[in-house]
Amino acid sequence: MSGKPNSDRRTVRRQETQREIVQASWxxxxxxxxxxxxxxxxxxxxxxxxxxxxxxxxxxxxxYDAMFLEGYEAFAVWIANAADDDRAADxxxxxxxxxxxxxxxxxTSDHVRYQLLFQRTIPDFTPSAESYAVALQVYxxxxxxxxTIGVHDQATLDLWTAVLTGVTDQxxxxxxxxxxxxxxxxxxxxxxxxxxxxxxxxESEKV
Amino acid sequence: MSGKPNSDRRTVRRQETQREIVQASWxxxxxxxxxxxxxxxxxxxxxxxxxxxxxxxxxxxxxYDAMFLEGYEAFAVWIANAADDDRAADxxxxxxxxxxxxxxxxxTSDHVRYQLLFQRTIPDFTPSAESYAVALQVYxxxxxxxxTIGVHDQATLDLWTAVLTGVTDQxxxxxxxxxxxxxxxxxxxxxxxxxxxxxxxxESEKV
DNA sequence: GTCTATAATCTGATAGAC
DNA sequence: GTCTATCAGATTATAGAC
Numbered sequence: 001m002s003g004k005p006n007s008d009r010r011t012v013r014r015q016e017t018q019r020e021i022v023q024a025s026w027x028x029x030x031x032x033x034x035x036x037x038x039x040x041x042x043x044x045x046x047x048x049x050x051x052x053x054x055x056x057x058x059x060x061x062x063x064y065d066a067m068f069l070e071g072y073e074a075f076a077v078w079i080a081n082a083a084d085d086d087r088a089a090d091x092x093x094x095x096x097x098x099x100x101x102x103x104x105x106x107x108t109s110d111h112v113r114y115q116l117l118f119q120r121t122i123p124d125f126t127p128s129a130e131s132y133a134v135a136l137q138v139y140x141x142x143x144x145x146x147x148t149i150g151v152h153d154q155a156t157l158d159l160w161t162a163v164l165t166g167v168t169d170q171x172x173x174x175x176x177x178x179x180x181x182x183x184x185x186x187x188x189x190x191x192x193x194x195x196x197x198x199x200x201x202x203e204s205e206k207v
Numbered sequence: 208m209s210g211k212p213n214s215d216r217r218t219v220r221r222q223e224t225q226r227e228i229v230q231a232s233w234x235x236x237x238x239x240x241x242x243x244x245x246x247x248x249x250x251x252x253x254x255x256x257x258x259x260x261x262x263x264x265x266x267x268x269x270x271y272d273a274m275f276l277e278g279y280e281a282f283a284v285w286i287a288n289a290a291d292d293d294r295a296a297d298x299x300x301x302x303x304x305x306x307x308x309x310x311x312x313x314x315t316s317d318h319v320r321y322q323l324l325f326q327r328t329i330p331d332f333t334p335s336a337e338s339y340a341v342a343l344q345v346y347x348x349x350x351x352x353x354x355t356i357g358v359h360d361q362a363t364l365d366l367w368t369a370v371l372t373g374v375t376d377q378x379x380x381x382x383x384x385x386x387x388x389x390x391x392x393x394x395x396x397x398x399x400x401x402x403x404x405x406x407x408x409x410e411s412e413k414v
Numbered sequence: 415g416t417c418t419a420t421a422a423t424c425t426g427a428t429a430g431a432c
Numbered sequence: 433g434t435c436t437a438t439c440a441g442a443t444t445a446t447a448g449a450c
Contacts, residue, residue: 014415033330035242039444052416054445120380121328123240158377159391159398166373170365173327184366191366191402195394221433246426258427259434267426 018056021046022066026113029067034112035122037063061125064116069131071117076138078106083145096149097189100164103142104185107168114172118165150196159195163188225263228253229273233320236274241319242329244270268332271323276338278324283345285313290352303356304396307371310349311392314375321379325372357403366402370395 024045029037039060043050057063082102083095107114115121117135127135143157151157167188171181231252236244246267250257264270289309290302314321322328324342334342350364358364374395378388 017415036330038442040442048415049417051418051445055415060444118380119376121322123243155391155394158388159395162373162377162388162391162395163370164373165376166369166371169326169372169376170369173325181365181369184362184369187362187402187406188366188369191398194401195398199394224433245424247424255433256435258436261427262433 014056018066021053021056022063022070025063025067029112029116030110034115064122064125065128065131067113068116068127069134071113072131072135072138074113075106075117076141078102079142079145092149093190093193096146096193097186099145099149100185100189101182103164104168104171104182107165108171108182111172111176114168150193150200152200156196156199160192163192221263225273228260228263229270229277232270232274236319236323237317241322271329271332272335272338274320275323275334276341278320279338279342279345281320282313282324283348285309286349286352299356300397300400303353303400304393306352306356307392307396308389310371311375311378311389314372315378315389318379318383321375357400357407359407363403363406367399370399 021042024042025037028041028045032038032041037060039050039053042063043053046053053063057066079099079102082098107118143151146157146160151160167181167184171178175181228249231249232244235248235252239245239248244267246257246260249270250260253260260270264273286306286309289305289312292305314325350358353364353367358367374388374392378385382388
């Protein structure tokens with residue numbers, strides 16, 4: 001390693017293998033639950049002995065950390081795309097609904113990812129400082145998007161996140177694969193917007 | 208066992224030990240997480256060898272089941288008490304706020320219990336038919352209480368549960384021990400009541 | 415960089431003596 | 433009813449050969 005350039009062919013190969021391991025980890029986890037990630041299982045899937053994975057990740061939690069990071073990066077992309085798609089609708093309500101739908105859809109489309117990103121469910125795992133910084137940044141981008149539709153103060157923002165995660169949670173745990181709670185999103189958004197109107201100055205309603 | 212009365216001294220003693228084991232299980236679980244319940248740990252805490260516990264519960268899942276049942280029984284009592292306390296406030300808004308506060312308080316006061324009762328987080332555990340029946344009955348009592356304050360149709364009820372669990376979830380995972388989301392409960396209830404008003408006939412507003 | 419071998423430890427659960 | 437002994441398996445992780 002020492003003395004050699006970072007963008008070595010060896011380094012590139014290594015990063016590819018790391019990506020492959022993370023991808024396989026998602027497969028395992030979607031099949032056996034978030035806590036059901038075993039190194040043996042993972043090794044088998046990636047075509048290695050379980051022990052060889054330690055050449056790429058120092059511990060199992062380092063793998064979770066890579067998944068955590070990847071998940072938040074995917075979230076950032078998802079929300080950005082959704083906003084672009086619905087740019088035509090330039091009324092605040094339309095945008096708000098689109099953002100809300102995008103959020104819930106992202107979460108329900110992969111519930112183990114949701115578990116890893118937004119719930120604290122695997123013991124002894126804490127994201128690394130780097131990954132957590134990215135998570136915070138993505139959360140701030142999401143907040144900024146909401147602030148363009150009239151959600152300015154922290155309390156209002158907290159209420160929005162509570163409602164959106166609540167809908168997501170119920171959908172995942174009580175009607176997986178269905179749309180019993182998803183279909184309430186527009187109604188929930190209207191409700192939130194009406195609430196925001198009574199708690200902020202009319203000025204803040206404008207973009 | 209056969210031929211002897213059910214309320215035998217032996218049977219009573221046995222039930223006491225079972226209660227003791229369940230209580231110790233709560234302790235273990237609060238310390239090491241819901242999934243961190245180990246028979247050895249449990250045995251140590253209850254003053255037995257781990258293997259002896261199998262004289263009282265046929266499997267680990269049977270212990271989870273007993274905890275699940277106990278949790279729902281506690282929930283029923285909690286909600287009933289909260290409603291009595293706030294009987295003085297006979298305006299619908301006051302009652303609604305009291306019920307909402309009681310729900311969130313119950314959940315946040317013991318987050319592993321919340322996890323066991325309302326989220327599906329431990330793999331391979333499904334409550335027994337008996338326990339599940341109790342859970343359903345308690346849920347229906349809770350629904351009935353909401354229906355006295357204007358929440359009649361399923362969609363509205365779903366929205367309420369989504370908002371209440373959302374507030375709970377955010378409080379637990381992003382501000383444990385604090386009240387950042389708890390203090391939004393009254394505002395959330397007002398918002399929900401306003402929404403219910405626009406989605407039902409004015410008749411249903413009356414008790 | 416991947417392998418074999420293995421350490422060290424944990425898990426839930428069972429059989430049978432007392 | 434509690435014990436000892438033990439099974440059969442899992443886990444993360446390390447050492448050292450190739």
